[in-house]
Amino acid sequence: GDSVTQTEGLVTLTEGLPVMLNCTYQTIYSNPFLFWYVQHLNESPRLLLKSFTDNKRTEHQGFHATLHKSSSSFHLQKSSAQLSDSALYYCALTDYAQGLTFGLGTRVSVFP
Amino acid sequence: GGIITQTPKFLIGQEGQKLTLKCQQNFNHDTMYWYRQDSGKGLRLIYYSITENDLQKGDLSEGYDASREKKSSFSLTVTSAQKNEMAVFLCASSLRDWGGAPSAETLYFGSGTRLTVL
Numbered sequence: 001g002d003s004v005t006q007t008e009g010l011v012t013l014t015e016g017l018p019v020m021l022n023c024t025y026q027t028i029y030s031n032p033f034l035f036w037y038v039q040h041l042n043e044s045p046r047l048l049l050k051s052f053t054d055n056k057r058t059e060h061q062g063f064h065a066t067l068h069k070s071s072s073s074f075h076l077q078k079s080s081a082q083l084s085d086s087a088l089y090y091c092a093l094t095d096y097a098q099g100l101t102f103g104l105g106t107r108v109s110v111f112p
Numbered sequence: 113g114g115i116i117t118q119t120p121k122f123l124i125g126q127e128g129q130k131l132t133l134k135c136q137q138n139f140n141h142d143t144m145y146w147y148r149q150d151s152g153k154g155l156r157l158i159y160y161s162i163t164e165n166d167l168q169k170g171d172l173s174e175g176y177d178a179s180r181e182k183k184s185s186f187s188l189t190v191t192s193a194q195k196n197e198m199a200v201f202l203c204a205s206s207l208r209d210w211g212g213a214p215s216a217e218t219l220y221f222g223s224g225t226r227l228t229v230l
Contacts, residue, residue, distance in 0.1 A: 001171075037219075044202060044221035045155070090155060099145045099170065099204075100219060104154040 002027045006103035021076040023091035034074040037090040081110045114139035116222035127195040133188045135203030144186040149200040197229040
């Protein structure tokens with residue numbers, strides 16, 4: 001079945017520094033749809049960005065990611081982290097057969 | 113816009129008890145999902161339903177039953193609660209076009225039901 005592997009555990013960084021969260025996936029489907037969801041404390045997950053197109057940069061709320069099918073990756077990046085970016089981030093994929101397959105999640109803590 | 117309402121927000125049960133969680137959505141979405149969220153284990157799919165009275169098992173369906181009574185509601189039953197179990201159950205919905213429109217797969221989540229088994 002499908003699988004998603006993310007940067008493990010906790011990422012801590014200082015406000016203003018860049019952040020990158022790794023996401024790689026495995027699927028037999030040739031055209032997967034990749035997603036990043038973000039979950040702030042005491043909130044439910046919500047969509048951050050998504051992509052279907054190979055080698056095209058997708059941006060939202062200062063974050064960006066590019067789907068690279070050649071390396072099965074969809075890394076999330078931001079050039080300058082803010083305190084409000086502290087949250088749990090999930091990478092996910094769908095091959096349209098059933099609901100999304102999520103990674104284990106990466107917790108980000110941004111400090112002043 | 114719309115909203116997904118999960119009840120109850122907190123559920124405390126006893127070992128071996130049958131427990132039911134409810135979910136309602138007013139997005140008029142076709143597909144509804146139940147995910148379980150455990151710390152360090154991500155979001156794992158328990159059941160999903162693409163239309164009223166349809167049920168599809170996810171990877172974590174053992175120990176659970178589900179029911180899609182109507183388009184707007186989807187309930188989940190823990191058939192026998194396990195002692196010391198603690199988890200958050202998230203309901204979600206999507207306007208899934210089963211003809212294959214990938215952009216329709218965005219999930220909208222409820223605020224969750226937090227289960228504690230004593």
